[in-house]
Amino acid sequence: MQEVIELHNEAMDLASQAMLLNMQGEASRAIYLTREAFYKERQAALMIANDYDMEPTRSVLYRSAAALALECMEIREAERLISSALSGDPPDEIANELRDLLEQVYFQRHLSLRGVSLDSHEFQVSLTGEVVGFGIAQSDEFVERVKDIETMVYRVAERKLGKPFRERGQRSKKLRDEMELYLSVPRASSFAVTFRVGGNQLSIPSIGLAEEVIDDIFEGLRLFNDADLDALQKRIPQEAYFRNFVGLSRKIAPDGKKIKTVGLTTIRNSKESTLVIHTPQSNSLQIIEKTELPTLAVGEYIEIIGILKFADSRNPRNGLIQVVTDDRDTYKVRVPEGMMSDIVRPMFEDRVIITGYLQKDGSINLNEIKREESD
Amino acid sequence: MASYETLLVIKFSEMSQKINLNDLCIDKSDRPGWSKVFGGLCAEAASVCLEKQGHINSSTLHIDGDYSHKFEISWSEVTDEMHRFQNDDQVAIEFGAYGISALIIPKLTNLTIIERSKKGTGFDFWLGSIDDPAPLFQKKARLEVSGIGNGTEKDIKSRVNTKLKQITPSDGSLPGYVSIVEFSAPCSRVVKKCKK
Numbered sequence: 001m002q003e004v005i006e007l008h009n010e011a012m013d014l015a016s017q018a019m020l021l022n023m024q025g026e027a028s029r030a031i032y033l034t035r036e037a038f039y040k041e042r043q044a045a046l047m048i049a050n051d052y053d054m055e056p057t058r059s060v061l062y063r064s065a066a067a068l069a070l071e072c073m074e075i076r077e078a079e080r081l082i083s084s085a086l087s088g089d090p091p092d093e094i095a096n097e098l099r100d101l102l103e104q105v106y107f108q109r110h111l112s113l114r115g116v117s118l119d120s121h122e123f124q125v126s127l128t129g130e131v132v133g134f135g136i137a138q139s140d141e142f143v144e145r146v147k148d149i150e151t152m153v154y155r156v157a158e159r160k161l162g163k164p165f166r167e168r169g170q171r172s173k174k175l176r177d178e179m180e181l182y183l184s185v186p187r188a189s190s191f192a193v194t195f196r197v198g199g200n201q202l203s204i205p206s207i208g209l210a211e212e213v214i215d216d217i218f219e220g221l222r223l224f225n226d227a228d229l230d231a232l233q234k235r236i237p238q239e240a241y242f243r244n245f246v247g248l249s250r251k252i253a254p255d256g257k258k259i260k261t262v263g264l265t266t267i268r269n270s271k272e273s274t275l276v277i278h279t280p281q282s283n284s285l286q287i288i289e290k291t292e293l294p295t296l297a298v299g300e301y302i303e304i305i306g307i308l309k310f311a312d313s314r315n316p317r318n319g320l321i322q323v324v325t326d327d328r329d330t331y332k333v334r335v336p337e338g339m340m341s342d343i344v345r346p347m348f349e350d351r352v353i354i355t356g357y358l359q360k361d362g363s364i365n366l367n368e369i370k371r372e373e374s375d
Numbered sequence: 376m377a378s379y380e381t382l383l384v385i386k387f388s389e390m391s392q393k394i395n396l397n398d399l400c401i402d403k404s405d406r407p408g409w410s411k412v413f414g415g416l417c418a419e420a421a422s423v424c425l426e427k428q429g430h431i432n433s434s435t436l437h438i439d440g441d442y443s444h445k446f447e448i449s450w451s452e453v454t455d456e457m458h459r460f461q462n463d464d465q466v467a468i469e470f471g472a473y474g475i476s477a478l479i480i481p482k483l484t485n486l487t488i489i490e491r492s493k494k495g496t497g498f499d500f501w502l503g504s505i506d507d508p509a510p511l512f513q514k515k516a517r518l519e520v521s522g523i524g525n526g527t528e529k530d531i532k533s534r535v536n537t538k539l540k541q542i543t544p545s546d547g548s549l550p551g552y553v554s555i556v557e558f559s560a561p562c563s564r565v566v567k568k569c570k571k
Contacts, residue, residue, distance in 0.1 A: 001510055004511065005511055008490075008511060012410075012491055012492070012493070012498075013412065013413070016412050016413040016416065019416070019470075020412060037493075041493070054510065056513070060492050060512045061511070061512075063493075064492040064493040064494070065493075067494060067495060067496075068493055071496070101495075227464075227465075
């Protein structure tokens with residue numbers, strides 16, 4: 001047992017040093033140490049592989065080794081270690097954590113393209129969660145995200161082409177033709193589909209507008225994921241476009257229950273590039289929830305729940321909606337540019353949660369709107 | 376009239392003990408689950424998080440939940456280099472919470488961090504008595520730690536609930552503690568799991 005303890009302690013020290021190196025920006029050395037930690041922790045676990053009575057020692061060592069394997073992308077090895085741990089008799093709590101880890105392993109597999117080839121103007125979106133089965137997903141959760149991704153593609157394209165934010169009216173026909181979004185048949189992994197931007201690509205004016213749009217979306221979502229709103233705003237300096245991007249990202253992000261993970265994969269320089277969007281429970285999204293978007297952030301910060309009854313977008317810089325609460329109080333809510341058409345309007349007649357700043361005249365300057373989850 | 380026991384509890388909770396984050400960087404025989412490297416990383420992260428919330432060099436850390444207590448917490452000057460190094464807020468908050476929990480939990484529970492294991496991208500910790508020779512992770516209480524940079528009472532409550540909900544109470548549940556550290560107050564909510 002002493003040897004197991006020594007190997008485990010060495011593994012944990014190496015894992016700590018790897019974290020330290022990661023923070024110093026030395027990613028390749030960090031991966032090297034994580035791999036060393038993984039080898040030692042796996043060795044420790046294998047030394048008590050047949051000691052099924054030794055719980056929780058056995059399952060915790062296996063879980064720890066599997067977590068390290070996943071960190072250095074030894075996906076198959078992580079799967080094997082988790083399976084070995086579950087084949088024993090782990091305490092319920094550790095068994096649940098092993099299953100969570102296994103979900104991450106499977107999601108990594110789904111992110112990987114597994115024989116599906118992607119062109120540079122295509123990307124894959126994978127979903128997992130309670131409403132996602134093997135090749136099947138609840139239509140609402142899937143269709144809404146498809147619509148939001150489509151909207152994001154067009155908005156980013158319009159921004160890239162230097163167009164002012166379009167609060168009303170249709171997308172231009174030329175842009176529709178150039179950037180039209182195509183969807184593949186879903187694949188039975190978690191639930192994975194390929195999006196193709198721009199059909200046959202014959203009419204794209206300059207090389208790679210579609211690629212540019214996809215790269216911009218990936219980088220923007222990466223910054224959103226890291227809650228690095230300063231960097232995101234530098235990347236999208238136009239307020240309306242920035243607000244719109246954050247609003248759409250919030251809608252695409254998983255709710256943590258029905259949809260647990262949303263992952264995107266693309267191919268760049270012949271390599272898979274993946275991005276997993278965090279759940280709202282993660283720190284980063286909590287930071288984003290609290291971040292004041294560039295609205296008129298003056299007055300008391302309040303939250304109201306009610307039915308979205310009225311939307312008036314005649315003033316493009318300051319649309320107006322009305323929300324009727326259960327007490328039949330009616331609130332006028334001012335919607336800043338960038339949010340009315342893509343974020344607010346799809347929720348018309350729905351029960352919504354509004355957060356914003358209460359003004360002296362009783363109206364609210366909108367910060368965030370989301371649908372209330374029904375029981 | 377209050378019993379002696381109650382009076383002692385009240386008196387203990389009113390007392391303020393001193394803790395110093397620099398202690399985490401010292402090898403201590405009663406903290407075998409820590410290496411100096413890990414301790415230094417956590418101490419630095421906690422100092423940076425506290426300073427980011429406007430506390431300079433020392434503050435009073437309030438404990439609530441299943442314990443009521445307060446600690447005078449102090450730390451060395453935070454340099455620009457430390458700020459640069461700890462520039463990922465999420466990571467700093469997580470590691471800062473590890474550091475503070477490692478200092479307060481032994482004082483609240485008389486158990487010390489004996490072991491740690493890898494869990495997801497972070498660690499969980501195992502508490503035990505230093506004199507108990509039980510094998511790795513056995514007969515130990517588990518400590519799950521989480522940090523919040525600047526949060527409300529609602530945020531802390533929700534984080535505790537999330538941590539507790541991850542465990543469905545059953546005979547297979549492991550005994551242990553949840554420690555949520557909030558850096559703006561600063562405060563820590565320490566809750567016992569599996570109170571059966």
